[in-house]
Amino acid sequence: MAERSLGVRRALGIHLALVFAFLYIPIAVLAALSFNEGGLPTAWTGFSTKWYTALLGNAEILGAAWNTLFVGLVSTLIATVLGTSLALGIETRARKGGAIEALVFAPMIIPDIVLAIALLSFFSLLNVPMGLHTIIVSHVVFNLAFVSAVVRARLKTFDWSVTEASRDLGGGAVITFRRVTLPLILPAVIAGALLAFTLSVDEFIIAFFTAGAGRDSTTLPMQIYAMIRFGVTPEVNALAVVVILVSVAAVTLAHRLNRGIVAP
Amino acid sequence: MSALLNIEGVTKRFGTVIALDRLTLDIRENEFFALLGASGSGKTTLLRMLAGFEVPEEGAIRLDGADISQVPPNRRPVNLMFQSYALFPHMTVHGNISYGLEMERLPKSEINARVGEILETTELAALAGRKPDQLSGGQKQRVALARALVKRPRLLLLDEPLSALDKKLRAAMQLELKRLQHEVGITFIVVTHDQEEALVMADRIAILRDGRIEQVGTPHELYEAPSSRYAADFIGLMNFIDEGGRTLAIRPERIAVFPSSADRTVAGRVVARAYHGLDLMLHVQTPIAPLALVVRVTADAADRRPVAEGDVVTLGWNAADVRTFAN
Amino acid sequence: MAPALAWLTALMVVPCALILALGFFRRGTYGGIEYSFTLENFALLFDPLYAGIFLTSARVAGIATAIAVVIGYGAAYAITAAPRNRQPMLLFLAVLPFWSNYLIRTYAWIVLLNREGLVTQGLRMFGYEGEPPSLLYTEGAVIAGLVYNYMPFVILACYAPLSRLNPELAEASRDLGAGAFTTFRRVILPVTLHGVAAGAVFVFVLSIGNFITPALLGGGKFQMIGNLVYAQFLTANDWPFGAALSMALIAIMMVLLTVQARATERGSGQARGAADG
Numbered sequence: 001m002a003e004r005s006l007g008v009r010r011a012l013g014i015h016l017a018l019v020f021a022f023l024y025i026p027i028a029v030l031a032a033l034s035f036n037e038g039g040l041p042t043a044w045t046g047f048s049t050k051w052y053t054a055l056l057g058n059a060e061i062l063g064a065a066w067n068t069l070f071v072g073l074v075s076t077l078i079a080t081v082l083g084t085s086l087a088l089g090i091e092t093r094a095r096k097g098g099a100i101e102a103l104v105f106a107p108m109i110i111p112d113i114v115l116a117i118a119l120l121s122f123f124s125l126l127n128v129p130m131g132l133h134t135i136i137v138s139h140v141v142f143n144l145a146f147v148s149a150v151v152r153a154r155l156k157t158f159d160w161s162v163t164e165a166s167r168d169l170g171g172g173a174v175i176t177f178r179r180v181t182l183p184l185i186l187p188a189v190i191a192g193a194l195l196a197f198t199l200s201v202d203e204f205i206i207a208f209f210t211a212g213a214g215r216d217s218t219t220l221p222m223q224i225y226a227m228i229r230f231g232v233t234p235e236v237n238a239l240a241v242v243v244i245l246v247s248v249a250a251v252t253l254a255h256r257l258n259r260g261i262v263a264p
Numbered sequence: 265m266s267a268l269l270n271i272e273g274v275t276k277r278f279g280t281v282i283a284l285d286r287l288t289l290d291i292r293e294n295e296f297f298a299l300l301g302a303s304g305s306g307k308t309t310l311l312r313m314l315a316g317f318e319v320p321e322e323g324a325i326r327l328d329g330a331d332i333s334q335v336p337p338n339r340r341p342v343n344l345m346f347q348s349y350a351l352f353p354h355m356t357v358h359g360n361i362s363y364g365l366e367m368e369r370l371p372k373s374e375i376n377a378r379v380g381e382i383l384e385t386t387e388l389a390a391l392a393g394r395k396p397d398q399l400s401g402g403q404k405q406r407v408a409l410a411r412a413l414v415k416r417p418r419l420l421l422l423d424e425p426l427s428a429l430d431k432k433l434r435a436a437m438q439l440e441l442k443r444l445q446h447e448v449g450i451t452f453i454v455v456t457h458d459q460e461e462a463l464v465m466a467d468r469i470a471i472l473r474d475g476r477i478e479q480v481g482t483p484h485e486l487y488e489a490p491s492s493r494y495a496a497d498f499i500g501l502m503n504f505i506d507e508g509g510r511t512l513a514i515r516p517e518r519i520a521v522f523p524s525s526a527d528r529t530v531a532g533r534v535v536a537r538a539y540h541g542l543d544l545m546l547h548v549q550t551p552i553a554p555l556a557l558v559v560r561v562t563a564d565a566a567d568r569r570p571v572a573e574g575d576v577v578t579l580g581w582n583a584a585d586v587r588t589f590a591n
Numbered sequence: 592m593a594p595a596l597a598w599l600t601a602l603m604v605v606p607c608a609l610i611l612a613l614g615f616f617r618r619g620t621y622g623g624i625e626y627s628f629t630l631e632n633f634a635l636l637f638d639p640l641y642a643g644i645f646l647t648s649a650r651v652a653g654i655a656t657a658i659a660v661v662i663g664y665g666a667a668y669a670i671t672a673a674p675r676n677r678q679p680m681l682l683f684l685a686v687l688p689f690w691s692n693y694l695i696r697t698y699a700w701i702v703l704l705n706r707e708g709l710v711t712q713g714l715r716m717f718g719y720e721g722e723p724p725s726l727l728y729t730e731g732a733v734i735a736g737l738v739y740n741y742m743p744f745v746i747l748a749c750y751a752p753l754s755r756l757n758p759e760l761a762e763a764s765r766d767l768g769a770g771a772f773t774t775f776r777r778v779i780l781p782v783t784l785h786g787v788a789a790g791a792v793f794v795f796v797l798s799i800g801n802f803i804t805p806a807l808l809g810g811g812k813f814q815m816i817g818n819l820v821y822a823q824f825l826t827a828n829d830w831p832f833g834a835a836l837s838m839a840l841i842a843i844m845m846v847l848l849t850v851q852a853r854a855t856e857r858g859s860g861q862a863r864g865a866a867d868g
Contacts, residue, residue, distance in 0.1 A: 008771065009672055016669035016681070019662060019742075023688050026699035026739070029709055033702065042707050082595040089592025103599050109793070109844065110607075111800025113817045114837040117824050118606035121613060121834070141602050144595055195690075202692040205802060209824070221694055228698050228807060240695040251690040255683055315766055337765040344766045350759035354781045363777075367768030415767065 027244065034241045039234025051238035061239060063216070064223040071132055071207070071219060072200040075139035080193040082140065083147025084185075090148070091155040107145040115141070116209035123210060130212030135219065138210045139203060143196035150192030154185050154258070191258035194250045202247060268293040268451055269314070269419060274323035274333075276309055276475075283309040285475035286323065291419075291453060296445050298462035299455045300498070301472035310472070311421050311455045315344040327418060338367070343412035347423040349404050351396040357407050358383075358392040364415045378414055385447065386410040402433050409441075413448060422454040426461060438464045459499050463487070471495050493589045501560075505553045511589045516545065516560035518585035522569065526580025532557065534575045546571060548579060607841070613834035622828030632835035641819070645839070648815040651730060651805075652798035655737035659794050660787055662738070663745025667786075670746070671753045682750055689743035697807050700736050701727060704808070728810030736804040741794040748790030752783040785855045792851045800840045816840055 029041075034052070038045035055061055090100060107115070119138050123130055162184070166176040182189075204221035211217040220243065227236045267290040276284040283306045291297050299307040312318045314325065316337030325333040332340055343364070352360050358379060365375040383389040386406045396404060405425065412420055425441065426434045442465050445452045456462050462469045463483040471478040471486070471494075479486060479495045490496035493504070496513045503519070505512040520526060532550035539545075544566045547556040559579060561571075571577060614632050617625040635641060670681045688696065703709045704726040711723040726732060760782065764774040780787075798804075802817030809815070816836060823833025 012665070012669035012672050015665045016673075019666040019669075019746075020684065022662075022739070023685065023742075026696065026703055027688060027691070029702060030695070030699045041702055041705065041709060041712070082598055086592045086595035089595075100596070103596065103604070107599070107603060109796060109848070110603075111796065111817065111837075111840050111844070113800055113802045113820050114607075114610070114840055115603065117820060117833060117837060118610045119602065120824065121830065122602075122606035122609055125609065137602060140598060144598065148595070198690055202694075204694055221692065224692070224694050224698070225803075228694065228701065236698070240692070240698065243695060244691040247691045248687065251687060259679065315762075317762055317765075337762070338768045338770055342766075344763075346759045346763055348757055348759050350757060350763035352760060352763070352778055352782070363764070363769075364767030367773070411763075411767065 030237055030244075031241050033234075034237035036234075039237070051234050052242075054235050055238050055242070058235065060218075061220075061223060061235070064218045064220045067132060067216075067218060068201055068220040071135050071139060072197050075136045075143055075200050076193050076197040078136070079140045079143030079147050079196050080189060083144040083192060083196070084151050084189050086144065087148040087151035087155060088181075091152055091158075104145055104148060107142040108149070112203075112205045116206045119206065120209040130210055131214060131217045132211075134210040134212065135207045135217065138206050139200045142203075142206075143200055146196050146199060147189070147192035150195065150258070151185060151188050154188030158185065187257045191254040194254040194257075198247045198250045198254075202243070267291065268295075268328065269453075270324075270326040270329075271310075271314075272324045272326070274310075274313065274320045274325065276306075276313065276318060276320055282475050284313070284320070287476060288323075289470060289477060289480065291451065294449055294451055296442065296452045296465060296467045297454070298466035298469045299453065299472060300457070300459060300462045300469050302457060302498075304474075305472040306475040307455045307457075307472045308423065309475075311344070311423055311453065314419065314453065315342055315421055316340050341418040342421065343415050343417040343419075344421040344423065345408045345412045345425055347425075347427060349396075349408040349428070351404060351407055351411075353396050356393050356395055357388060357399070360396070360407055361411045361414050364411060368415075382410045382414040385444070386413075401429050402437065405429065405437065409444070413444075413450065416448075417450060420450050420452050422452060424456055425454060426456075427458075434461070441465060463499070471498055490587060496587060496589070501558060503553070503557045504555075505557075506591070507552070509591050511591055513587040513589065514581055514585055516558045519557065519559045519579050519581050521546070521559060521561055521565070521571065521577050521579060523578070523580030527583040529578050529580040531576060531578050534571055534573050534577060537571070537573060546577075548577060550579065610834045610837050613831050614838050616831045618829045618831050622830075624830055629831075632832045633838075635832060636835060636839055641836075644814055644816060644819055647730075648799050648817075651733055651737070651815065652795050652801075655734045655741070655798050656791050656795045658734070659738045659742040659745050660791050663742045663790060664749045664787060666742075667746045667749035667753050670750055671756075678754070682746070685746045686743045689740070693740060693803060694807075696740055697736050697804055700732065700739065700808055704732050704735075727808065728813065730809070730813065732808040733805050733813065733815075736808045737794075737798045737801065740804065741797055744793045744797075745787075745790035748793065749783065749786040752786035753779075756782060788851045788854045792847045796844045796847060799843060 033039075033041055035047050035049065036044055037048040037050070039051060086104065090104070115138075119134075123134055128134060163176050163180055166180045167173075171179065202221060204219075204225055207219045208222055208225070211219070211222065220239075224236060224239060224243070227233060227239075269291040271287060271289045271291075274284050274287045275282070285306075287306070287310065299310060301307040309318055313320060313333075316332075316335060316339075320333050323333075324331045327340075327342070332342075352363065355363065361379045361382060362375050365378060370378075380389075383392055386409060388403070388406055388410060391399065391403060391407075396407070399407065405428070409422075409425075422441075426437050429437060438461060441452070441454075454462075454465065463486075466483060468480065468482055469486055470480045473494055478498075479491045481489075486495065486499050490499060490502075490513070493511055493513065496502045497504075501516050502513050503516065505514075523529065530550050530552055532548040534546055535549050535556050536547040537544060538547075540560075542563050544561045544563060546559040546561060548559055549556045557579065613624065615628055615630070617627055617629050617631070619625045636645070666685060670678055670685070673681055701708070705711070706723045706725070706727070708727070710726060711719075714724070756779065760778055761774050764778045765771075769777065799815070800817050801815060802821055805813050805815040805818050806821075809818075816839070820833050820836045820840075823829045823836065827833075
């Protein structure tokens, strides 16, 4: 733009470069460290993939990974169905209620520690035995809010006359949804599901409080927290890189499917 | 009249595209001047250059004799009325108008007096406390104008000033702008792609084409004596007849139907008729041009001798009314 | 949509209401809850010890928010200055780290700030020979972690109004005689302020209720409200007081969101329809 002088533009460019350095250097350091033979940040002792191999032999980590995947998939599945129906419900209503808006927005802003202890109190007062199933139903709370937000963003630009055209051509409500509406909003639904899966796989506090006492409901973030808190082993670096790669892959795919959802 | 603004050999490229090509133009004091051209003709680039948002690569822009081509926009006695109006949405009408005077660090009393004065001139006094999103299109346009005029610039630039208004309001505002220009006595340069607008408002018009001036003149000169086929085509309706390596151009109102006397006549068949206000437009297919010739007939004449679609008519015109361009 | 609303009601509204109710009961002698009404838990919030923790949390969250807003606004502004076709990619890259595991991102800072961590290593490389600086387990480390984790929010929130900003507004300001700085202060910043407000409220709310960052980067001694809540439920076993603390967090959040909503309403770009012509 013409009104920005060269000096200002150069300063902005430098600022942005520094911000990207700030955002990515810590992650890059972790990644480099995960390949350090010695495993310690104090000295580079040579390239090695032994920490990744060690991960594969660690039964605790593999068990936690399996739990995480299970929780992520099931909660995402439920949240995708519920969140999509919620989005369609809200967007097709003539009058949008403030109460519903607040209800749907709340899970995204409530401090997770508060939601976590609320759910813990709720389950324990009702004497619900806690485990992976309680983590799943708890994750659905914020995941469904997320899916519905993504799908609603898509529906804001949805041309509803195509559904009327389908009805006019003889399609019933179900056929119209299955053959017209759903295919059109599917990229947003899948993008929402991918983001929900990412959130669930990375979520720590709510899982931590609603997992119950047993070790067999430990998820990966809980495992990582324990590893960081009580003695860092170099394996955690390799694990961190794997977890980050999974998130980045899911988010990139979501972004590809539905531009403007990850970063509007 | 002396030249207030002197644009000399100005060139500007964007990448490989040449926006202005050694353009030279003089604009006089107190003139209402229109830069007319299609999109991509360079008219907007020229306007932004006069405002200071673009710098010429070659050539000079002299205002009152001093070269201003390197002076930043905030130090020029030139103001621009933006096409989008660019009203500050967080300020009231009064705040928008006083902004430019505050930049001159004038005393508060003087600022208020001058803002009050321009609010009266532009009939905005009752709206002074409103924010831009509480104004209609026409009101916004007047605020944008007042905001630029209150600075009493040597030169006021207007970028497609009426394009955001509906047709009816546009016609009223054309006359309003002309009245205001007389009242404040400031030189106006208006950029437009609408030839009708330019003809109504401007004292003189420059037709721009591919970064060069195609023709400069009064509206009457441009209409009656276009210097090129492009200029002839751009202003008003024109019939073109390609003949022996030349192009003949003649206005629809200069063609007579069943003429009593004419330098040249041709027979043709009426293929369409359309009413344009009081006049009737006949489209007549003739052997001398691939496109039907357009003929303007007054309603009176049409009543005297009715012509229907499919009728064969004789058209005629005088040699003095024909412009000839070499191909 | 009914099943979704039922789900949110059963697993968010009811549990939160339960927490609110819990705040009005007494703590049992051996942990647990004694079901008799009291306001003691809310009174305890104003005890100097706990009020102090609230103030510390507010200070840390406030500083982190201020830093994140200044840096993030600048970054968003820089992205809008880049060529249009590269902006989506830059924005995506700015937000991508935010989508990776929060714990891991925080852990990365332990690696950087440790006694023999990367920062110390860096200083050594430049000939530093003294004691390693104590960077980890400080308030500064917590602030750095919060800024690092939440700045993408600010970039996202500020980019939206900045990219929609009509470039002719800045040009109009220059044309009317304002310099670059005045144009920024009087036109660009006010017009995009609602984005700043939205980003700031998000960062502040998420920071003041944060648990992981103070726990990992602040060390054992450093406490914020989130850690206090955690302790009431998992170690001190005083659920009613933990519930009262949570309600205080929710109250702060609601007040800020209301203020921000008002600011946005009054802010620019909210077409209220043209008035009579």
